[in-house]
Amino acid sequence: MAIIKAAIYCRISEDPRSTERGVTRQREDSEQLAKARGWEVVGTYIDNDVSVLGARFRQNYDAMLEAAVRGEFDFIVAYGLSRLWRNRKERAHAIEVLAKARVGIALVKGSDIDLTSAAGRMYAGILGEFDSAESEIKSERIARAAKQRAEEGRANGSHAYGWTRVYQRDSAGNMISWEDVEDPIAADVVRGIVADLLAGLSMNHVVRELNASGTPTPSGKGKWMSSTVRKLALRKMNVAIRTHRGQEYPAAWPAIVDRDAHDRVTALLTDPTRVTTKGGARRHLLSFGIGRCGKCGSILRVVNRGGPHILYCCDTPQGCVGRRVEWVDEFVASVICARLAREDARDLFVSSDDTAGRDARIRVDAIRSRLDSAADAFADGEIDAQQLARITAKLKPELSAAEADASRATAGLDSTLVSEITAGDTREVWDSLAVTQRIAVLQALDVRVTLLPARGGPGFKPQYVRIDWNASESQP
Known part of the structure; x- marks a missing residue:
């Protein structure tokens, strides 16, 4: 067989x-x-x-x-x-x-x-x-x-970084319920990340500072990475919003980031024009198109031609212009700080006051409230599914438009940094800023620095450096 x-x-x-x-x-x-x-x-x-x-x-x-x-x-x-x-x-x-x-x-x-x-x-x-x-x-x-947990605003799984879980138990010690409350230490880390990014610090700078300070990562292992920082800054749960399959619900946990700050940092990090180049590009004040050649109009780059000094040069093979970086940066700082020391300096940062942003976010909240009310009315039997669908179809485009307006309006410089640099000793504040923060100030002011072909002997000639305000409106 x-x-x-x-x-x-x-x-x-x-x-x-x-x-x-x-x-x-x-x-x-x-x-x-x-x-x-x-x-x-x-x-x-x-x-x-x-x-x-x-x-x-x-x-x-x-x-x-x-x-x-x-x-x-x-x-x-x-x-x-x-x-x-x-x-x-x-x-x-x-x-x-x-x-x-x-x-x-x-x-x-x-x-x-x-x-x-x-x-x-x-x-x-x-x-x-x-x-x-x-x-x-x-x-x-x-x-x-x-879905029920989402509707109740409860977390799906363990608590997230920024909160801690508190359990309620019966007399026998059995867990009967729980709630997520703020973890002061972790929440401060999240708020600090948001504040630093809004203050103009680069993502890499924030990561370096977190690692240098020995701040534990959310997992408690390894080092901070840019992806981790970005994820923490963009979470909707920071402002007590629970998401489930694309739907948003009010969260049961407390917000740990101000709504305005959250909207601003979201606009900043999701801006498609945001420059995220690596290396030394952010170390120089005239990076990202702030500096231009006065002869051919090309952007300026930083080079070292073998001498003791680093130069701003035209980004073309012929190199139309060239100036020592420290001379140009000092001149730009003196002009900018002199203007920001005047009483009306804050008026230059119109977008940073965020009036348009707040108005747009009020509209967003109002439309979301109407959608929530419609959902509640459907759940209570006051309207039928067809009526709910019509209301949703009408309000969804309005919500998308309002959210887009909020995003555009909140991309300016953080109001805290505006207050610091327009009050007191402007030059002292300027010198204390990281280069990325100085760049953020120039971008918020829409400043363009143009190096004109110089005549005469050696040395720095400030008359051949032109500083334009509201450059995007007045220049191509």
Whole structure:
């Protein structure tokens, strides 16, 4: 009598700690079944921590099917049919493949299935449908619970960086509820990141300062990265907004960032014209098109031609103009600070006062409130689904337009920095700023510095440096 050859297949959907205890139990039980029947186990295929309901690739499952096609075994032994399939498309494909390969299925918890017969294939399909339905019902319950948490404004999972979780327990010590409250230390880190970015500091500067200060990262491991800082600054949860599948809900946790500051930093970091070059580009005051050549109109770059001094030069092969960086920067600083020391200096930062931004955000909040009211009215039966759809269709474009207006209006210089540099000793404040902050001031003032071809002998000649205000309006 020919020996029947078998392959064992084991799978567990979730094993976050990779203990493999579940698949080990499946393997042991399957081996006992094969031994009791006198079958020879020629292969064991294990997919640990892999769900079959979604689209995750099962490497060892596919390898097993390929082995079946090659005729390496007669039966697949599994703990239960649900270990093999819950996905309808995958199940239909496998039944067809195994039927052609004349491979049957033996289950530790279940009956044998002969896939070479129509009745056996029907039986496998019917049993599989029960497994699919069970998984889908479970997914629906999970999705509904997730939506309910979102509607209640509660976090989905552990608390986020910036908050800590407080549990309420009964007299027996059992947890009955919880709430997320502000973590003062972590929240201050988030607020500091937002404030530094709005003050004109570069992302790289903020990262360096966080690492230099020894501030723990959100994970408590490794070093701060620009991506981490950006993510923290842009989170809507900072202003107590909970998102779920693109829908926003009022969060149950407290806001840790002022709404105006959040909108401003979002506008800043998502501005498509924002320059994010790496290296030394931000170290020089006339970077990013602030400095121009007065002869050909090209932007200025910084070069070292082998001498003791770094120069601003025309960004062309012929190099129309060239000036020592320290001379030009000092002259620009003196002119800018002299103007900002005057009583009407704050009027130069019209956009930084953010009146338009606040008006736009008031409109955004009002439209969101109307959408929320409509949703509540639908939930209370005051309006039907068709009426809710009409209201939503009308208000959504208005909300998008108002949000766009808010974004454009809030991209200016932070009002705190405006106050600092227009009050007291302007030059002392200027000298204390990082270069990126000085650049931000010049950009907010719409200043352009043009180096004109100089005449005469060596030395710095300020008459050949032109400083224009509101440059984007007066120059091409």
